[in-house]
Amino acid sequence: MEPPEVTVLIHRAAKGDGAAWNAIVDEYSGLLWSVVRGFRLNEAQAADAVQTTWLRLVEHVADLREPEHVAGWLKTTAHRVCLQVIRQGGREQLTDWDEDRGPVSGARYDGPDEDGPEAAALRREHQVLVRRALAALPDRHQQLMELLIASPPISYQDISARLGMPVGSIGPTRARILARLREALATAGLEDLVLR
Structure with a gap:
């Protein structure tokens, strides 16, 4: 696609033109998937990274200074999203633990066990509140979110x-749903649970 065509599409998409969004998604989906696959994420992480990148474009489409370079913007954003996924994943490594010797056979130990009964109870409570927020959505929005997080x-x-x-x-509907869920979670006192 030529730069002037891309610029026109981006401007139309910023005004909410669905056909322009379709054309952008069709044009750049392959690019995003190729960037994300280069990070060797699992299927769910890769799908989330692609969807998060599209969400970032929805959020910033009107702010793009050089809309003709949206391909580069998408690549950079996908790269950053993937690095964030990897960083978050690095914090959740399992360790083998021997009461007498500590970490076993080079296993990583990141500090005291944070998976005690209190943490487990708090996690369950958070899950219940998130499920309630999801259940409060209209059926159509629930169906959309289920399809967006499906694996594969x-x-x-x-x-x-x-x-x-x-x-x-x-993408725009997903962004509105996530904003609504963020509000519901904040109202429930779960500002620390950020939906991205």
Whole structure:
């Protein structure tokens, strides 16, 4: 796609044009997946990274200074999202522990056990509150979120066909749903649970 065409599409997408969003997604989905696959994430992490990158574009499409370079912007954003996923994953490593010797056979130890009964109870309480917030969504929004987090990932085209929803409105709708969930969680006192 030529730079002037890309610029026109970005400007139209910023104004909410669904056909422009469809064209952007069709043009750059392969690029995003190739960047994300280079990080060797598992399927769910890769799908989340791609969707998060699209969400970032939805959030910033009107702010792009050089819309003709959206491909580079998407690559850089996907790269950053993947690095964030890897950093977060590095904090969640399991260790083998021997009461007498400590970490076994080179296993990593990151400090005291934070998985005690209090932490487990708090985690369950958070899960219940998140499920309640999800259950409060309209059925159509619940269905969309289920399809977006499915493993293996479902393409936007398949989601569109299943829900009868234009491909270009999937990302913006997801952004609105996540904003609504963030509000509900903040109201429940869970500001520390950030939905991205």
